[in-house]
Amino acid sequence: MKLAYSLPIFFLPFVLVTSFSQAYGADTEAGELSFQGGGTHVFSPTFRAEKAALVDALFAPWSRQGMPGAAVLVVKDGQVLHRKGYGFANIKSKTPIGPSTSFLLGSTTKSFTALSVMMLADSEALNYGDSLLKFFPEFPSYARSITVRDLLHHTGGMAEYEDLFVCAGKVQDIRPRPITSKPEPYEPTARDALDLLSQQKKLQFLPGEEFRYSNSGYMVLAQIVEKVSKQRFRDFVKKKIFEPLGMTHSLLYDETKPIVQNRASSYSWTNGKYENVDYTPLNSIYGEDGIYSTLADMVQWVKAIDEKKLVKPRTWKQAFTSGQLNNGKYTGYGLGWFVASNYLWHDGAFLGFRAYIAHHPGDRFNVVILTNCKELNAPALGADVASIYLNDD
Numbered sequence: 238m239k240l241a242y243s244l245p246i247f248f249l250p251f252v253l254v255t256s257f258s259q260a261y262g263a264d265t266e267a268g269e270l271s272f273q274g275g276g277t278h279v280f281s282p283t284f285r286a287e288k289a290a291l292v293d294a295l296f297a298p299w300s301r302q303g304m305p306g307a308a309v310l311v312v313k314d315g316q317v318l319h320r321k322g323y324g325f326a327n328i329k330s331k332t333p334i335g336p337s338t339s340f341l342l343g344s345t346t347k348s349f350t351a352l353s354v355m356m357l358a359d360s361e362a363l364n365y366g367d368s369l370l371k372f373f374p375e376f377p378s379y380a381r382s383i384t385v386r387d388l389l390h391h392t393g394g395m396a397e398y399e400d401l402f403v404c405a406g407k408v409q410d411i412r413p414r415p416i417t418s419k420p421e422p423y424e425p426t427a428r429d430a431l432d433l434l435s436q437q438k439k440l441q442f443l444p445g446e447e448f449r450y451s452n453s454g455y456m457v458l459a460q461i462v463e464k465v466s467k468q469r470f471r472d473f474v475k476k477k478i479f480e481p482l483g484m485t486h487s488l489l490y491d492e493t494k495p496i497v498q499n500r501a502s503s504y505s506w507t508n509g510k511y512e513n514v515d516y517t518p519l520n521s522i523y524g525e526d527g528i529y530s531t532l533a534d535m536v537q538w539v540k541a542i543d544e545k546k547l548v549k550p551r552t553w554k555q556a557f558t559s560g561q562l563n564n565g566k567y568t569g570y571g572l573g574w575f576v577a578s579n580y581l582w583h584d585g586a587f588l589g590f591r592a593y594i595a596h597h598p599g600d601r602f603n604v605v606i607l608t609n610c611k612e613l614n615a616p617a618l619g620a621d622v623a624s625i626y627l628n629d630d
Contacts, residue, residue, distance in 0.1 A: 291625045299324040305504040307608035308532040314601045326501035336533040339500045340607040343585020345592045346528040351573025353462045355548045376435045387444045388454040389572045390560030394440035395453045398430040413514035413588045421518035426492040448568040452525035459524025484534040492521040497529045503589025505611040514589040539603035584616045593619040
């Protein structure tokens with residue numbers, strides 16, 4: 238199934254913001270990430286080589302023959318300090334991972350979905366306070382209390398569509414398996430998922446009462462973008478995000494099953510060997526997931542975040558500010574980003590792909606890890622890479 242996190246749930250309290258009085262300066266509102274940074278580093282050729290060697294050593298286990306691997310990107314002050322692939326994009330063909338290898342971003346797609354909503358809000362095509370019922374009147378009356386902001390903050394209370402498809406008997410097996418597996422007779426679309434959600438008689442909790450990470454919420458947000466923009470979501474992100482930023486090798490995968498150029502195969506360690514796990518019947522559902530991208534394109538993405546492109550600076554500020562529950566408690570999640578004490582992050586996990594991106598606004602420092610190996614802990618390795626470059630000792 239599509240995973241909410243690749244990190245164990247018990248790890249989250251240690252990485253989310255729990256003490257805003259310590260995390261933010263005197264001029265920063267509670268729940269908002271401070272943009273006061275640690276100054277500009279001067280990266281000499283010797284520094285670059287020494288740090289690159291440490292990253293190479295960190296990823297050495299995935300550089301052996303017959304191994305899937307990872308693509309690693311480090312960008313500081315708009316400069317690419319490290320961009321390199323390790324291991325194979327396809328084990329059988331021995332195709333190495335490189336800057337043009339395409340990986341599924343998994344839940345890091347949510348940052349793009351949130352940005353799409355932010356763009357529509359900036360243009361006054363929608364408001365964060367608009368109710369779900371405004372866009373989809375087929376939902377029960379409870380949808381009147383679910384706002385766009387609730388969906389962005391994972392406080393909407395809807396059930397997960399993956400579980401609903403299984404419980405309804407519509408899909409038998411949603412576990413990732415080889416691409417050569419016999420397809421399920423029913424492969425639902427995002428619209429099918431929306432329709433199934435609209436048939437639910439009640440919510441799991443009242444909107445704003447709990448934070449519960451929700452793939453359903455972001456799938457619905459993509460449908461809202463389609464409804465408001467009168468474009469398919471794949472066309473919206475292409476025309477409004479990918480093309481303006483020069484992300485020429487990125488795309489959204491949906492039921493049209495577009496060809497993904499230079500796509501990595503994804504793997505899981507099973508029965509003593511790496512096996513392909515590129516198929517589930519849910520592969521075409523998007524919004525919470527679904528974007529494929531390359532390391533080369535991710536350079537443009539992190540630079541856009543650094544430079545606050547595409548939406549107003551105050552809108553980026555909202556994205557990087559933690560949401561709040563009805564009782565005032567901070568959730569540690571903004572608009573498509575987890576908010577930590579001095580950086581933003583998101584990870585993703587679907588099929589055998591794992592992804593992680595961390596944005597340190599104070600240092601204008603970014604780390605991206607894209608991998609086609611289920612067992613590779615992208616967030617942990619991403620934190621190690623950041624430590625290599627940001628720690629002075």
